[in-house]
Amino acid sequence: MRHVISLLIENESGALSRVSGLFSARGYNIESLTVAPTEDASMSRMTIVTTGSDDIIEQITKQLNKLVEVVKVVDISEAAHIERELMLTKVRATGKDREEMKRMADIFRARIIDVTDTSYVIELTGNQAKLDAFISAIDPALVLETVRSGVCGVGRGDRILKV
Amino acid sequence: MVLSGAEIVIRCLQEEKVDYVFGYPGGAVLYIYDALFNQDKVRHVLVRHEQAAVHAADGYARSTENVGVALVTSGPGATNAVTGIATAYCDSIPMVIISGQVPTAAIGQDAFQEVDTVGITRPCVKHNFLVKDVRDIATTIKKAFYLAKTGRPGPVLVDIPKDVSMHKCEFEYPKEVSMRSYNPVVKGHQGQIRKAVQLLLEAKRPMIYTGGGVILANAAEQLTKLTRMLGFPITNTLMGLGGYPASDRQYLGMPGMHGTYEANMAMHYSDVLLAVGARFDDRVIGNPDHFAEEPRKIIHVDIDPSSISKRVRVDVPIVGDLKEVLEEMIRQLEANAARPNPDTLGSWWKQVDEWRSRECMKYKNSDEIIKPQFVIQKLWEVTGGDAIVTSDVGQHQMWASQYYRFDKPRRWLNSGGLGTMGVGLPYAMGAQLANPGAQVACVTGEASIQMNIQELSTCKQFRLPIKICNLNNRYLGMVRQWQQLFHGERYSESYMDSLPDFAKLAEAYGHVGLKIERPSDVEGALREAFARKNDLVFLDFQIDQTENVYPMVQGGKGLTEMILSAEDL
Numbered sequence: 001m002r003h004v005i006s007l008l009i010e011n012e013s014g015a016l017s018r019v020s021g022l023f024s025a026r027g028y029n030i031e032s033l034t035v036a037p038t039e040d041a042s043m044s045r046m047t048i049v050t051t052g053s054d055d056i057i058e059q060i061t062k063q064l065n066k067l068v069e070v071v072k073v074v075d076i077s078e079a080a081h082i083e084r085e086l087m088l089t090k091v092r093a094t095g096k097d098r099e100e101m102k103r104m105a106d107i108f109r110a111r112i113i114d115v116t117d118t119s120y121v122i123e124l125t126g127n128q129a130k131l132d133a134f135i136s137a138i139d140p141a142l143v144l145e146t147v148r149s150g151v152c153g154v155g156r157g158d159r160i161l162k163v
Numbered sequence: 164m165v166l167s168g169a170e171i172v173i174r175c176l177q178e179e180k181v182d183y184v185f186g187y188p189g190g191a192v193l194y195i196y197d198a199l200f201n202q203d204k205v206r207h208v209l210v211r212h213e214q215a216a217v218h219a220a221d222g223y224a225r226s227t228e229n230v231g232v233a234l235v236t237s238g239p240g241a242t243n244a245v246t247g248i249a250t251a252y253c254d255s256i257p258m259v260i261i262s263g264q265v266p267t268a269a270i271g272q273d274a275f276q277e278v279d280t281v282g283i284t285r286p287c288v289k290h291n292f293l294v295k296d297v298r299d300i301a302t303t304i305k306k307a308f309y310l311a312k313t314g315r316p317g318p319v320l321v322d323i324p325k326d327v328s329m330h331k332c333e334f335e336y337p338k339e340v341s342m343r344s345y346n347p348v349v350k351g352h353q354g355q356i357r358k359a360v361q362l363l364l365e366a367k368r369p370m371i372y373t374g375g376g377v378i379l380a381n382a383a384e385q386l387t388k389l390t391r392m393l394g395f396p397i398t399n400t401l402m403g404l405g406g407y408p409a410s411d412r413q414y415l416g417m418p419g420m421h422g423t424y425e426a427n428m429a430m431h432y433s434d435v436l437l438a439v440g441a442r443f444d445d446r447v448i449g450n451p452d453h454f455a456e457e458p459r460k461i462i463h464v465d466i467d468p469s470s471i472s473k474r475v476r477v478d479v480p481i482v483g484d485l486k487e488v489l490e491e492m493i494r495q496l497e498a499n500a501a502r503p504n505p506d507t508l509g510s511w512w513k514q515v516d517e518w519r520s521r522e523c524m525k526y527k528n529s530d531e532i533i534k535p536q537f538v539i540q541k542l543w544e545v546t547g548g549d550a551i552v553t554s555d556v557g558q559h560q561m562w563a564s565q566y567y568r569f570d571k572p573r574r575w576l577n578s579g580g581l582g583t584m585g586v587g588l589p590y591a592m593g594a595q596l597a598n599p600g601a602q603v604a605c606v607t608g609e610a611s612i613q614m615n616i617q618e619l620s621t622c623k624q625f626r627l628p629i630k631i632c633n634l635n636n637r638y639l640g641m642v643r644q645w646q647q648l649f650h651g652e653r654y655s656e657s658y659m660d661s662l663p664d665f666a667k668l669a670e671a672y673g674h675v676g677l678k679i680e681r682p683s684d685v686e687g688a689l690r691e692a693f694a695r696k697n698d699l700v701f702l703d704f705q706i707d708q709t710e711n712v713y714p715m716v717q718g719g720k721g722l723t724e725m726i727l728s729a730e731d732l
Contacts, residue, residue, distance in 0.1 A: 010344055014281060014293075025286050055472070062469035068290040068310060071344040163343060 189236025191263025217247020253580025376440015453721030585614030
């Protein structure tokens with residue numbers, strides 16, 4: 001089962017490697033991991049997308065909680081939550097493809113944020129499925145490069161992860 | 164008061180009431196050694212190899228309730244310490260390791276004696292720190308001691324660059340430390356404890372299974388009281404020996420791979436199992452699927468939530484300090500008139516005693532050749548069962564744990580989790596320094612002892628009257644045993660050729676050496692050794708080369724699938 005784990009961690013050097021080291025040492029999967037400081041600069045928030053049986057997910061959250069610098073851990077996928085990911089795609093945009101790319105961007109409500117004579121950079125946010133759908137909707141031969149941020153997640157409504 | 168970083172380090176150790184630091188100097192810690200030189204509160208024990216420094220500090224901690232402290236230099240000093248740190252980590256021993264580091268400006272430049280100590284040790288410490296500013300030393304060391312001894316204990320490493328130990332700042336030792344990200348649970352959940360007590364009272368085939376947590380939490384007294392109130396059978400794991408008096412009738416011996424028949428059968432066929440500070444590891448329950456085949460309710464008390472439901476599903480988890488939780492259980496029992504049904508318990512005991520009557524620890528003694536089990540039994544007799552016994556890793560470790568009956572906690576020091584050969588002698592050094600009047604015996608083998616034999620020199624310098632009982636069978640005995648049983652008797656590289664004359668070697672270091680070849684000389688040699696109150700005596704027992712450790716549960720098998728003796732093969 002796919003799970004989205006959010007955690008708050010002290011913004012110290014080495015904190016990221018403590019988390020990633022834990023996953024590799026114990027053989028847990030990381031599908032994506034994002035991290036950046038929160039509104040309180042002394043703390044970072046991480047979103048980790050992982051897969052595993054219920055037993056493994058229980059161990060993952062317990063092991064994360066055990067790290068001395070981890071302040072709080074929540075499996076946000078246990079209840080209603082929102083996931084978003086950012087993707088930047090540089091595509092070839094010449095001749096008839098130029099108009100086609102513009103149209104596809106509009107359909108997916110993406111934005112073209114860089115324009116040259118031969119290329120566009122298309123910015124798209126959404127959940128993983130939407131980003132995947134966009135990639136499969138366009139001609140792969142036109143894709144010059146793609147960069148994805150990994151998933152950010154937040155619980156809906158009253159479910160708040162804060163100290 | 165303005166002090167240098169190095170002086171602050173030493174002042175912090177004084178504030179933490181550290182009496183011994185085990186270490187080895189080098190370039191990156193020269194300022195710290197200079198500060199050590201100018202005071203006499205913290206005594207330094209100069210070992211011959213950094214690995215032994217960490218093991219000795221670990222042995223010191225295991226034999227007391229204090230945090231062990233080691234001090235090493237950067238680069239090879241730190242890498243040599245890693246085995247010691249990992250050993251302590253696997254057994255949750257409270258320790259602070261201070262390592263020197265190259266100056267901050269040189270970090271990342273591939274400087275002389277530079278390694279990424281914080282990176283290398285990260286997976287085998289409870290936590291570690293790189294101190295980049297002299298003003299952070301005092302709070303960091305305060306945190307290190309706090310982390311090491313609270314919650315589930317463990318080693319904490321503080322890496323101090325040379326310039327940071329040279330810089331000066333105002334010193335004030337923080338009185339308290341609080342970390343928003345670290346708040347270990349102490350009190351167990353009342354409702355869960357009530358549920359557990361209810362289950363225990365209703366049990367038909369109850370069993371108590373306890374581990375190293377009981378020793379670490381200093382909860383042996385509470386455990387003993389609870390066990391006697393309930394009248395249940397109890398087993399202590401290798402790490403938990405001495406948690407409950409081994410000579411008591413309710414005690415069934417050790418469980419697991421080389422545990423007793425009765426302990427394993429009672430674990431397996433219990434209907435309610437109370438696990439206290441133990442972690443159901445592979446050497447204890449064998450195959451977890453086989454263990455789960457028999458339905459039973461499990462109550463698991465542990466300070467570390469991640470130990471619960473890790474290898475087996477638990478019905479009543481209780482997270483908390485063992486001492487507090489056991490005291491609460493006792494309180495609830497005292498307030499409750501109900502007691503386990505004596506008839507049901509009686510028929511369970513009848514079954515347990517039937518298992519016990521198999522006498523699985525019996526061995527065939529000999530007049531011709533020394534049996535290792537016989538040496539341990541004599542050691543137990545000669546020391547009145549009250550020595551601190553350290554061991555290395557292998558057959559001798561199992562024999563010592565099986566045949567020396569530990570009635571008190573912190574008398575048995577061994578590397579249970581990591582299984583580190585070479586810990587025995589440094590553990591004995593730490594234990595002897597911490598307990599100057601105590602009888603300290605190091606049970607070892609000719610292979611293990613050579614992994615830190617250089618420490619005989621340290622023992623001479625610090626006049627440590629340790630008694631080394633070398634069970635010398637000229638083989639890597641446990642390797643040989645597995646090769647015999649599971650690898651078609653192909654003894655690949657398990658025979659040790661060209662061994663030294665250990666008695667003479669001990670003499671060369673300035674100690675007393677004895678070589679014992681006949682069973683009739685065993686007791687006399689032990690008595691002579693322990694009569695020499697001020698000497699280290701190296702007893703080199705030439706034992707039966709073919710002796711194996713039984714009973715045995717083969718790796719991957721279930722607890723009830725035991726080989727009881729050579730006749731079962």
